[in-house]
Amino acid sequence: xxxxxxxxxxxxxxxxxxxxxxxxxxxxxxxxxxxxxxxxxxxxxxxxxxxxxxxxxxxxxxxxxxxxxxxxxxxxxxxxxxxxxxxxxxxxxxxxxxxxxxxxxxxxxxxxxxxxxxxxxxxxxxxxxxxxxxxxxxxxxxxxxxxxxxxxxxxxxxxxx
Numbered sequence: 001x002x003x004x005x006x007x008x009x010x011x012x013x014x015x016x017x018x019x020x021x022x023x024x025x026x027x028x029x030x031x032x033x034x035x036x037x038x039x040x041x042x043x044x045x046x047x048x049x050x051x052x053x054x055x056x057x058x059x060x061x062x063x064x065x066x067x068x069x070x071x072x073x074x075x076x077x078x079x080x081x082x083x084x085x086x087x088x089x090x091x092x093x094x095x096x097x098x099x100x101x102x103x104x105x106x107x108x109x110x111x112x113x114x115x116x117x118x119x120x121x122x123x124x125x126x127x128x129x130x131x132x133x134x135x136x137x138x139x140x141x142x143x144x145x146x147x148x149x150x151x152x153x154x155x156x157x158x159x160x161x
Contacts, residue, residue, distance in 0.1 A: 062088050067127035067135030074135065076124040 044052040062084055076084070127135035140148065 061128075063125055063128055065128050066137050067129070071126045071135075074126060074130070074133075076126055081124055 044054075046052050129135050129137065132138060
């Protein structure tokens with residue numbers, strides 16, 4: 001009798017495990033994949049219809065805003081990355097030598113501005129700008145040039161530049 005009870009208990013456990021496995025398989029199979037992040041996403045816009053770039057922007061990167069002259073590709077090679085980081089380390093080491101002119105400005109680490117934490121942007125991009133494909137800030141339109149010239153003249157008349 002004692003043997004039968006042990007058999008029933010182990011049989012019950014086995015049945016429960018099988019039932020749970022089947023139920024879990026059905027639930028997993030019935031799941032609908034999450035929609036991609038772009039499904040139904042609308043880019044936020046400013047009141048004048050331009051893309052809204054508000055948010056937290058950090059300059060803790062060696063990746064320049066626009067692609068430098070002479071850099072052809074969209075991504076750096078491993079060798080280029082090593083050279084960039086070596087130059088940056090050398091430049092920043094010189095800036096933190098006590099008593100130098102560069103050291104007078106401020107302590108890089110005082111407000112979490114330690115550039116030693118900086119890296120190239122994810123994917124080793126050659127610029128933060130990716131559109132237009134040349135990675136450069138497009139030239140101003142004729143209207144934009146006119147507005148900037150007008151602002152420059154107004155600043156000059158007020159005693160500015």
